[in-house]
Amino acid sequence: MKRVNSILAAVAFGLAATTAASAGDVRIMWYSDGVEGAVVKDLLARFSKDNPDVNVILDEVAYKVVQEQLPIQLEAGQGPDIARVTNLKTIAQHWLDLTPHIKDPAYWQANYGNEFDWMRPDGSKAITGFMTQITLTGGFANKTLFEQAGVPLPGPKATWDEWVEAAAKVQKSQKLPAAFAIDRSGHRISGPAVSYGANYIAADGKPAPVDAGLKAFAERLVKWTAEGKHMKEVWVSAAGSTYRAAAEDFINAQIAYYYSGSWQIANLQTKIGNNFDWVATGSPCGTAGCSGLAGGAALVGIKYTKNPKDVGRVMDYLAREDVYKEFIERTLFLPAHRGLIAKGNLDFKTDSAAVKAALQKYVQASQDILPAAGALPAWKWATPYYGALVNRISQVMAGEMKLDEAWARIDKDIADQVAQAK
Amino acid sequence: MAEVMRKAGAMLTAPFAWAAAAIDRPLRALQNAAGTNGMAAFFLAPNMLIFGLFVLLPLVINIAYSTTAGTALFLPDRTFVGAEQYQRLLTCTDYTDPKSCLEDQFWIALRNTALFVVLQVSLMTVVAMVTALILNREIMGRSFWRAVFFFPVLLSPVVVGLIWRWILQRDGLLNAALLQVGLEPHVWLTDRFWAFAAAVGVSVWAHVGFYALILLAGLQAIPKDLYEAAEMDGTRPGRVFWRITLPLLMPNLLVVIVLALIRAVQIFDEVFVLTGGGPGTSTLFLTQYIYEIGFASLLKNPGLASAASILMGSVLVVLTLIQLAVARRNEAKGRRE
Numbered sequence: 108m109k110r111v112n113s114i115l116a117a118v119a120f121g122l123a124a125t126t127a128a129s130a131g132d133v134r135i136m137w138y139s140d141g142v143e144g145a146v147v148k149d150l151l152a153r154f155s156k157d158n159p160d161v162n163v164i165l166d167e168v169a170y171k172v173v174q175e176q177l178p179i180q181l182e183a184g185q186g187p188d189i190a191r192v193t194n195l196k197t198i199a200q201h202w203l204d205l206t207p208h209i210k211d212p213a214y215w216q217a218n219y220g221n222e223f224d225w226m227r228p229d230g231s232k233a234i235t236g237f238m239t240q241i242t243l244t245g246g247f248a249n250k251t252l253f254e255q256a257g258v259p260l261p262g263p264k265a266t267w268d269e270w271v272e273a274a275a276k277v278q279k280s281q282k283l284p285a286a287f288a289i290d291r292s293g294h295r296i297s298g299p300a301v302s303y304g305a306n307y308i309a310a311d312g313k314p315a316p317v318d319a320g321l322k323a324f325a326e327r328l329v330k331w332t333a334e335g336k337h338m339k340e341v342w343v344s345a346a347g348s349t350y351r352a353a354a355e356d357f358i359n360a361q362i363a364y365y366y367s368g369s370w371q372i373a374n375l376q377t378k379i380g381n382n383f384d385w386v387a388t389g390s391p392c393g394t395a396g397c398s399g400l401a402g403g404a405a406l407v408g409i410k411y412t413k414n415p416k417d418v419g420r421v422m423d424y425l426a427r428e429d430v431y432k433e434f435i436e437r438t439l440f441l442p443a444h445r446g447l448i449a450k451g452n453l454d455f456k457t458d459s460a461a462v463k464a465a466l467q468k469y470v471q472a473s474q475d476i477l478p479a480a481g482a483l484p485a486w487k488w489a490t491p492y493y494g495a496l497v498n499r500i501s502q503v504m505a506g507e508m509k510l511d512e513a514w515a516r517i518d519k520d521i522a523d524q525v526a527q528a529k
Numbered sequence: 530m531a532e533v534m535r536k537a538g539a540m541l542t543a544p545f546a547w548a549a550a551a552i553d554r555p556l557r558a559l560q561n562a563a564g565t566n567g568m569a570a571f572f573l574a575p576n577m578l579i580f581g582l583f584v585l586l587p588l589v590i591n592i593a594y595s596t597t598a599g600t601a602l603f604l605p606d607r608t609f610v611g612a613e614q615y616q617r618l619l620t621c622t623d624y625t626d627p628k629s630c631l632e633d634q635f636w637i638a639l640r641n642t643a644l645f646v647v648l649q650v651s652l653m654t655v656v657a658m659v660t661a662l663i664l665n666r667e668i669m670g671r672s673f674w675r676a677v678f679f680f681p682v683l684l685s686p687v688v689v690g691l692i693w694r695w696i697l698q699r700d701g702l703l704n705a706a707l708l709q710v711g712l713e714p715h716v717w718l719t720d721r722f723w724a725f726a727a728a729v730g731v732s733v734w735a736h737v738g739f740y741a742l743i744l745l746a747g748l749q750a751i752p753k754d755l756y757e758a759a760e761m762d763g764t765r766p767g768r769v770f771w772r773i774t775l776p777l778l779m780p781n782l783l784v785v786i787v788l789a790l791i792r793a794v795q796i797f798d799e800v801f802v803l804t805g806g807g808p809g810t811s812t813l814f815l816t817q818y819i820y821e822i823g824f825a826s827l828l829k830n831p832g833l834a835s836a837a838s839i840l841m842g843s844v845l846v847v848l849t850l851i852q853l854a855v856a857r858r859n860e861a862k863g864r865r866e
Binding site for chain 2: 174175178179182183194197284339340343344345346347348349351361490491494501502504505506507508512516524527528
């Protein structure tokens with residue numbers, strides 16, 4: 108019997124050793140838009156050299172895994188120790204309060220504090236992570252196509268109508284399948300909607316019904332799609348709230364204008380290379396302004412980690428000014444670190460004039476963010492709002508419902524989700 | 530020599546004989562103690578345990594989920610709401626118009642799935658039958674053609690979806706071919722009719738080999754002398770098919786129809802990769818609807834997804850019961866004849 112017990116104990120130990128994280132293990136779930144996976148790997152290699160007692164494991168996964176699988180793991184009280192996420196607020200109850208585990212909370216507060224509310228439950232004072240980058244939605248134009256078509260690029264305060272008309276002339280001249288495209292995402296159309304006066308947040312902080320501003324932009328988008336100016340596939344070739352980017356269409360010169368965001372800069376530079384010239388344009392204007400929508404990806408600690416102290420050490424390292432500076436310079440992202448922004452000595456690692464100009468353009472465009480857009484990243488109900496917009500506007504574009512029906516459905520969908528989330 | 534072979538054989542089989550004796554003895558003892566019924570339970574127990582753990586228990590948990598609301602994943606954290614999720618799914622003012630339903634996309638998915646099942650199963654059965662009839666003939670390179678028709682069955686559904694997306698997308702192979710012959714290209718996957726037709730066609734292409742194989746096995750089991758007798762009587766080929774082939778192939782055909790039906794109701798992977806459920810909701814089927822609200826949406830709704838999956842499961846149970854009833858009736862008819 109004693110022998111049987113020993114065998115069982117050995118088996119149990121073996122199983123535990125293969126499944127559970129050992130002390131000192133810090134597992135990071137990481138997705139990449141561009142080159143940031145390779146950069147963070149370099150940075151972590153240096154950390155591991157100086158901290159041999161902490162075993163950092165970087166799991167590079169697809170964005171879809173972070174969006175779909177991480178929330179389920181978190182609900183089960185499982186998951187990595189650290190994750191790079193964009194769904195910051197909705198599932199913030201799973202983030203770890205790093206305050207007792209980081210060396211200098213005051214440093215974090217001073218440099219990353221502006222965005223802490225984006226990634227913590229309403230009313231909380233926790234420090235749950237930091238933004239790996241700030242992003243801003245905005246447009247990119249294929250300068251070569253515009254030049255070949257003999258169409259001048261619209262000026263800095265050009266409206267959406269002007270941009271689309273100009274891109275449509277390029278489409279006609281260069282025989283493109285579409286003039287422009289916006290990523291299939293509620294987040295992406297919200298900056299433009301705010302530019303037309305939309306406000307999603309009611310006085311009580313709950314979702315407001317669809318207003319004239321949102322209708323004004325959505326009606327335009329539907330009309331442009333019906334006219335063949337907006338690339339139909341991007342929004343119509345999917346159901347539900349599935350995210351779909353149009354980056355490949357821009358990279359393959361199938362559209363003259365692409366509305367996405369600053370995180371695409373490294374991706375465009377890498378994939379377009381010298382094939383054509385492109386420029387960042389900021390956000391076209393509506394009747395209320397020329398607003399983009401801020402956002403970004405944060406690196407957050409996960410509440411269920413068994414090694415919170417080691418998580419704190421890794422987070423302290425990656426949030427350190429010199430390390431963060433190198434990350435931003437090599438990934439060509441906009442920084443969130445206030446000290447770094449104040450110093451203004453960023454030396455982006457690129458020889459490309461297009462990239463430098465694009466980054467400069469986004470820094471300028473960040474001055475144009477309207478208050479209604481500025482409030483959205485820290486708003487709890489932004490995610491259901493975005494999801495409902497994509498779902499129903501796609502149905503209108505596919506000819507399944509009229510816009511009036513869509514407005515009523517969007518309001519109902521959001522109300523359902525708010526009720527469900529209680 | 531024979532003696533040497535016998536001894537070698539005995540040496541080789543000896544361990545198996547010992548093992549059989551070693552197993553046999555305790556089993557006999559057990560049978561003496563438990564009786565014949567007890568032994569049946571003993572042999573069924575492992576299977577029942579696995580079935581219970583991995584099929585029955587999840588089913589019960591799923592039913593429990595369907596009576597709860599909230600975004601939490603674990604049952605104890607969820608609010609009990611009784612039949613509210615079912616009510617939400619089944620409430621419409623006009624059942625012929627999905628737009629009048631509280632959960633309109635569930636009804637759209639239901640309608641799409643029903644249409645898909647009817648079209649895909651009919652087409653699949655006809656194509657599988659024709660394929661099997663051709664492959665059963667003495668054609669040149671018969672083995673090669675049998676392999677060709679079966680190859681798509683070996684592909685992963687995701688690969689099937691991707692291959693056909695590359696063919697049908699705006700800058701895909703089909704449009705390139707159309708341009709080559711001077712025809713206008715068409716955006717197949719953003720056209721509601723063509724996207725649905727593609728979903729049906731691709732699904733038939735991917736699975737027809739499997740069903741053709743079942744029918745081919747049935748065709749080869751039909752005694753040749755029946756055909757020889759018909760030929761001697763000068764019976765027309767069409768009459769031979771209706772009077773000999775089809776009646777004798779009926780058990781295989783029934784298996785094909787039922788398996789195809791069940792598979793069609795569960796359609797998801799290849800269509801999800803091919804069309805994403807679009808354009809709009811034209812190819813949104815029940816399984817994708819459940820996946821979207823239960824897993825893909827940022828604010829997940831496991832209660833509603835569970836209720837929808839229970840309703841879908843009920844449809845499958847009904848289909849299976851119909852199949853069993855038809856099979857029994859056929860069997861009884863066969864015995865009478």
